[in-house]
Amino acid sequence: MLPSGRRLDRATALFVSLLAVGFLVATFDVRASGESATGILRSGVQTLAEPVQRGIDFVVRPAVGFIDGISNVAGLRDQNERLVAEVGRLEQRLRETAALERRVRELEAINDLAPPEDLAAITARIYSSGASTFDEVRFIDKGSSHGIVEGQAVMDESGLVGRVDLVTPSSARVRLITDPIVSVGVRLQDTNQTGAVTGRGDDLLRLDMFDASEPVREGVVVLTDGSLFPPGIVVGFVNETKAADVGFALRTTVEPAAEFSTLDFVKVVIGWSPLDVDPATGDPLVDAPSFTDPGSVRE
Amino acid sequence: MTNVKIFIALGLVVGAALIQTTVFQHVRPFGYAPALGLLTVIAIARLLDPEPTLFVAFTGGFLQDLLGGAPLGLWASAFTVVAFVTLKVRDREVAGPIAVLAGVFGLTLLGQFTFAILGTLFGQSIINRPGFFGHLVVPAILNMLLAYPVFWVARMAVRPGERTWAA
Numbered sequence: 439m440l441p442s443g444r445r446l447d448r449a450t451a452l453f454v455s456l457l458a459v460g461f462l463v464a465t466f467d468v469r470a471s472g473e474s475a476t477g478i479l480r481s482g483v484q485t486l487a488e489p490v491q492r493g494i495d496f497v498v499r500p501a502v503g504f505i506d507g508i509s510n511v512a513g514l515r516d517q518n519e520r521l522v523a524e525v526g527r528l529e530q531r532l533r534e535t536a537a538l539e540r541r542v543r544e545l546e547a548i549n550d551l552a553p554p555e556d557l558a559a560i561t562a563r564i565y566s567s568g569a570s571t572f573d574e575v576r577f578i579d580k581g582s583s584h585g586i587v588e589g590q591a592v593m594d595e596s597g598l599v600g601r602v603d604l605v606t607p608s609s610a611r612v613r614l615i616t617d618p619i620v621s622v623g624v625r626l627q628d629t630n631q632t633g634a635v636t637g638r639g640d641d642l643l644r645l646d647m648f649d650a651s652e653p654v655r656e657g658v659v660v661l662t663d664g665s666l667f668p669p670g671i672v673v674g675f676v677n678e679t680k681a682a683d684v685g686f687a688l689r690t691t692v693e694p695a696a697e698f699s700t701l702d703f704v705k706v707v708i709g710w711s712p713l714d715v716d717p718a719t720g721d722p723l724v725d726a727p728s729f730t731d732p733g734s735v736r737e
Numbered sequence: 738m739t740n741v742k743i744f745i746a747l748g749l750v751v752g753a754a755l756i757q758t759t760v761f762q763h764v765r766p767f768g769y770a771p772a773l774g775l776l777t778v779i780a781i782a783r784l785l786d787p788e789p790t791l792f793v794a795f796t797g798g799f800l801q802d803l804l805g806g807a808p809l810g811l812w813a814s815a816f817t818v819v820a821f822v823t824l825k826v827r828d829r830e831v832a833g834p835i836a837v838l839a840g841v842f843g844l845t846l847l848g849q850f851t852f853a854i855l856g857t858l859f860g861q862s863i864i865n866r867p868g869f870f871g872h873l874v875v876p877a878i879l880n881m882l883l884a885y886p887v888f889w890v891a892r893m894a895v896r897p898g899e900r901t902w903a904a
Contacts, residue, residue, distance in 0.1 A: 450821075456792075457818070461814065468808050476809050483804065484803070491758060567759075567762035568805045569774070569804040570807075572861075573805045575805065640867045640868045
């Protein structure tokens with residue numbers, strides 16, 4: 439079945455044509471920011487694929503859980519010892535941060551940044567991940583018919599997970615905060631200094647502070663500042679103590695509070711909209727930094 | 738070449754995309770997932786004529802784009818490149834398991850790298866990620882492990898008239 443020279447030439451021409459189409463589509467999609475025809479196409483395909491994906495997930499999840507359970511029996515004793523030590527360490531941290539929390543509450547009251555006590559949220563289950571190892575997205579089994587719109591914050595029991603960036607009637611895509619094109623406005627719990635956390639594509643986040651008058655200490659809690667996400671959601675913990683390098687600029691890393699490798703159920707906060715984001719679409723209004731715009735990360 | 742074979746090949750890449758987004762959400766050896774879509778395209782490129790292969794590869798990549806988070810067209814282009822290179826090398830006089838596995842490793846690496854380059858050009862910040870090398874190499878190694886089962890499934894489904902390297 440060796441292709442003849444003529445057929446190979448046709449194949450080469452087709453290859454070049456398809457590459458050109460791929461580039462054109464990519465350019466169009468980036469320029470349209472996922473809106474218009476490409477957004478409709480994504481939603482349509484996601485709607486079609488969702489029942490099959492859910493079905494496969496329904497079958498595979500228990501099997502994987504069973505195998506995981508068996509393989510983990512031997513390690514349960516070690517895990518228990520580690521957890522006991524972890525509880526002791528966390529209790530110590532709680533005692534140490536009690537005074538700081540009081541101070542933060544006072545500052546929140548002054549700055550009107552206190553997290554809303556009763557944010558309306560719905561629980562959703564993750565049924566699918568991205569299609570490649572480079573994708574930092576998850577798909578959840580709730581959509582616009584449950585009150586979800588683009589831009590809403592997604593959390594797990596530990597902290598911020600990401601932001602809804604594509605919605606169909608019965609499902610939604612969540613872009614994780616570990617994605618390098620995602621940036622979150624944050625403040626530090628101890629000093630209330632503000633900055634931006636950006637994904638790196640791995641298990642750490644990058645914290646940039648532009649007016650750091652005090653050093654940042656390891657272990658300090660990093661919270662959302664209320665610009666694009668509800669204020670007061672735990673984003674993570676400072677991973678490395680750092681002082682400002684040049685002027686007041688500072689860069690360090692943050693360990694996310696959410697455990698992305700074991701995400702199962704998440705909460706979508708549907709009862710809060712930032713002032714600078716259109717509540718209907720989740721799109722930032724004029725002059726607001728775009729969540730998915732790499733340019734929103736000020737260097 | 739019948740249209741039936743092309744539709745079967747399309748079904749295989751659709752199935753690969755669905756398995757990739759569900760099964761390999763849970764099963765992630767070393768924290769990475771294999772690139773099943775790329776592996777399926779390599780398998781199909783060994784069995785179909787050039788034009789249908791390129792068409793199936795582009796369509797499969799486009800579907801992977803639609804089910805993922807990157808701009809549309811990037812995986813479509815990467816899949817097409819891998820299919821084209823596979824078509825170029827499939828009839829070389831090299832055979833045997835080692836050559837096949839090396840080919841799968843190299844072609845998967847090529848596809849992943851092509852996507853990384855294109856993704857970076859289109860603002861996805863892929864190449865400068867920490868652990869980027871692992872994202873390239875580990876899926877290629879996992880694809881080597883899955884190569885023969887996937888090749889077998891593809892051959893049984895498409896049933897070509899003849900066997901090419903290591904079929």
